[in-house]
Amino acid sequence: MLFGRSLIQRRLVSHITSPIFYPNAKPHLGHLYSSLICDVFHRWKLLQGEESLFTTGTDEHGLKIQLASEKNGFQNPKHFADKLYSDFIILDKSFNINFTRFIRTTDADHIKNVEKLWKLCHERGFIYQGEHKGWYSVSDETFYPESKIIEDPVNARKYLNTETNNEVIYHSENNYFFKLSHFNDILIDYIQSNPKFIYPEVRRVQVLNELRNNRLQDLSISRPSFRLKWGIDVPGDPSQKMYVWFDALCNYLTSIGGIDAVVNNEPYNKLLHTIKEIQSPRDWWNNTTHVIGKDIIRFHTIYWPSFLMAAGLPLPKQVVVHSHWICNGTKMSKSLGNVVDPLLMKKYYGSDPMRWFLLENTQLEEDGDFQEDKLFLLTEMFASKWGNLVSRCCSPKFNLQRAVQFFSNKKNALLVNSETLQNEADNLVKKLGDLPSLVDKKMNDFQTASALRHVWSTINDANAFMQNAEPWTKEPIEQDAIIFLCMETSRILSILCQPIIPDLAAKLLDRIDVGKEKRTADFLRIRADTTYGVGSNMKGRKVPIKRVTRRI
């Protein structure tokens, strides 16, 4: 031991969560987007050799599901959820969303865990009974304060809340309350002293302003069972069902073993396919990042930390809030029906171009506008820039195997016979050297669009170098130097981009015969792989990226 620090390094772990979605209708582009952000982060961590978990799922209780199931002729809402939750799995599988657990709030371990959370909050004095009157939104399953209610401008008999614009009705009932008001200043302190807890900054400021300007009131966290039939019973009082958000938010703990596992920090081994055992659940929880849409910020940055503190539990690391995909100026939403069907888009353009497109055309702070034309143009760019670069270097005119064997040896300098070209080559080598750590920083900060700009810029440089250097006019040694550098560019970028475009990256690496075991972060340095390219210039091999035809 060195002054108390163990010589054995602790393995880095990270747990990322998507929201769990309401299976009250088919999923759309927005759901895919949230899951994709998580998937890419999870794959990125795995690429770096870290341990990572990614959990997602469906939020299956509550009035919204009860009503949707009745509307669709189901007696039992569970049967309705059974039918619809699989649409979310199909969407995930179609887009290579590589989750470690898909949790359903109807799972037995989850129900047990939610009961535990309730009991802890109750025993510690944060839950009490009372009468609840106020403005209630069926659609949002939440009460809103008077200050957030306006008359509907198009229907004078209706009222709306200003947060989601959904209809509210005045309603009175007996139920259980959570002492949310107790946490107002505690949350302000916590968010101030943990500046990355809510990310990006604009959302942190939004929540702090909300807490300062509209002090928290206690929260009704149960509904009478005669009205809400589909939910978890309040422990010891079956006349009441739990408020769906109290139930749903707890999924994040269930998915890594539950409250007991986190409190006792005992190895947990029941649920995951990718790793056999969670050695230290509390480490995972301390490194948990929730990715959410801005519509559910209140629930995740105010309610959830308050529930956890009330139960005496630690908080997760971070809540990352993204903006919305919009259509005709409003949020794409199941209820409004103004949605883009990702499966239809996949049919025309493929999964990976969609993945890239969604990440390239948004940033956390701003809403994204889906334009199919841009998606088509992206497929063109893949084929004409990246695919073409690989196809050219794999032409039977050249010999990549020979080039790799010679230039992967550091002693053999990459020389070209012109000062301008040599400058281009040196710049490209420098760029490739800087890229992995640059992209790592962007990925950890959820700035994928910015990372992708660097990727395009590097591909463009390699294409320009190839064009200017004209290897087909050169002697073999110089020819080899040129195609080696171009293919090192493609090799390194393909390894880097595996988390974003897993299938396309694999095709690009397959085309230059990079061994499967040589696609990790250890091979991101130039000259790190000394054996690829064998047989890559044989006649008749397929182009790695095919063009698609324009749909609109």
Ligand SMILES: Nc1ncnc2c1ncn2[C@@H]1O[C@H](COP(=O)(O)OP(=O)(O)OP(=O)(O)O)[C@@H](O)[C@H]1O
């Ligand atoms: N338009 C969107 N853009 C980005 N993410 C979205 C969008 N719509 C939904 N999501 C993701 O799904 C989460 C909410 O899921 P939910 O099932 O409530 O979707 P919804 O389509 O808004 O449903 P509903 O219309 O029934 O409220 C959001 O927090 C976000 O993570």
